[in-house]
Structures are given as structure tokens and as C-alpha cells.
Amino acid sequence: MGFKNLDILLEKYLAGETTLEEERQLKAYFSKEDVPAEYESYKKIFAFTAKEIQLTPRETIKADIKEGITPSRFRRNSLRGIAAAISIFLVSMAVYFTIPQNSTKTYASVKEIDNPEEAYAIAKEALYLVSSKLNNGAAKAAESVERVKTINLYVKEK
Template sequence: MVLNKIEALLEKYENGETTLAEEQALKQFFSEEDVPAHLEVYKSMFAYYKVSQEEVFTQKLPLESKRRFTFKWISVAAAVVLLFGFYWASSESSEDLGTYDDPELAYLEVTKSLAMISEKLNQGTSTIGYLEEVNKGTATISYLKELENATQIIFKEQKH
């Protein structure tokens, strides 16, 4: 009877379904000297768990390291280099950006740019013309649905 219970607990253990109390019962059973031969494999496994549970880590862990100190100074140096780079780039950016003094010339340039943008947009919308054909196809499908509904009504009346 006890052996059947242990085998059932082992099956639950292998499936990961045991409770802590059931695992404790298995550890207790396999810590005894007389274990059946077909369960000897499990004895060494549970003995390992018992030994590893009693192990204690006694070494001191260094919480402050020299490596952390180095990373701190590298990050400070990187921030200084970035700030210097931003300052240097902003001090040299006082160049002419292509402004127009003559309002008529500026108006002509804007008109030319907007005409080019309009032309490119019209090219893009001309390729979408096939969507109208898709809409016509979906309208045809709606007629087919009406036909299907009518045939379902006819067949329902014939069944009754």
C-alpha cells in the first residue's frame, strides 16, 4: 500500500504537481535505508536535494568594486564630450539658410515647389483608380447575397 502511494507521488512529482508536504514525504521515504530496487534511482536524487538544502554560502561578497568606480568616470567624461560637441556645433551654425530678400522671387519659388508637390500627389492618386472597379465588384456580390437569401427562403418552404 505504501509503495503504491510512493509511486503515485513520484508520478505527480515528475509532472510538477506535488505539494511541499508530498515532496517532504518523498524525501523522508528515500532517506531510509531499505528502498525497493526499481526506485534506487530516485534515492540518489533526493539525497542530493537534502545535501544541497543544507549547504550554506559563507564567502564575503565585495559590494564596492574598482570597476564601478571606472564606469562612473567614463560616463562623466562622455557627458563632458557631448556637451562640448553640442556647444561647438551650435556656435558654428550661423550660416545663411537661403532666405530671399525679394518677395516676388520668394513667391515664385514657393509656387514652383507647390506645383511640383501637386504633380507628384496627382501621380499617386491616378494609380488608385482601380478601386472604383473593386467597388463595382462588391456591388455585384451584394446581388448574389440577395439571390442566396431568396433560394434559402424557397428551400425552407419546401422542407415544411
């Protein structure tokens, strides 16, 4: 590169009009040891840019990035804990809603009766209630016996 061209190129450089290729030529030229004193300021600028391009982050930055994109042990454990809690809750709810609950038993309140006549009337009523239920049961049993007899007849015929 001749000095005549160099001045033109440096003017273009200062104006922000050089191409990348022209700037690479300038960098190559100013990387040489001996440069006329009048160009010393340019030499410093290009020496600075050549040095700065060598700056790199710590070696461990890749490991830091990897750690940043991988869920940590704490987060993994937390997620497992949450998943386990949700599972237990869902199973409990399923059991609660699908298995029929024992009907709540209500017990008649115990009442002390002092009047014997009243006690007799209540006892009589209660016995009547029980006997009517037993009669129903006997009727049902008789009905079932009749059914069994019919089935037996059918089986014998076969």
C-alpha cells in the first residue's frame, strides 16, 4: 500500500466510509513495527482494536450457562415434592368420592319416662312396629319359598 493511498484511506476511515476490506488493510499495515511518526495516533488505535478482540470471558462461563439451563437439585427436589403431594391429594379425593361412606347412624335420644301408662303405650307401639316388620319379612320369606319351589319343578322337568 502506497502512502498516497494511505492518506485517502485514512480520511475515508475517519469519515466512517471505509469497507471492511479496506479497514483490514489498514489494520495489517499498522500492525508493522515501523510507521512514520505522523501516523502514530492511528497505530495506537489499531493496536488497541487488535488487542481488544482477544478479550474472552472466564473459561467456566460455559459450565455456568449449562447450569443455568439445567434445573438445580433444589428445584428438581421441589418439583418431585410438589408432584408427590399432588398425587397423594388426587388419590385421596378419588378414594373419598368413589368408596361409599358408612351412613351415619342416628340414635334415638334416650328418654326417661316416669309415668308407667305412658311407658306401656310407647312399648306397645314399638312392639307393634317390630311385629309389623316381622310380618313383612315372613310374607317375603313365604314368597321366596314359593319361587324356589317353582324353580325346582322347572329343574326336575328338564
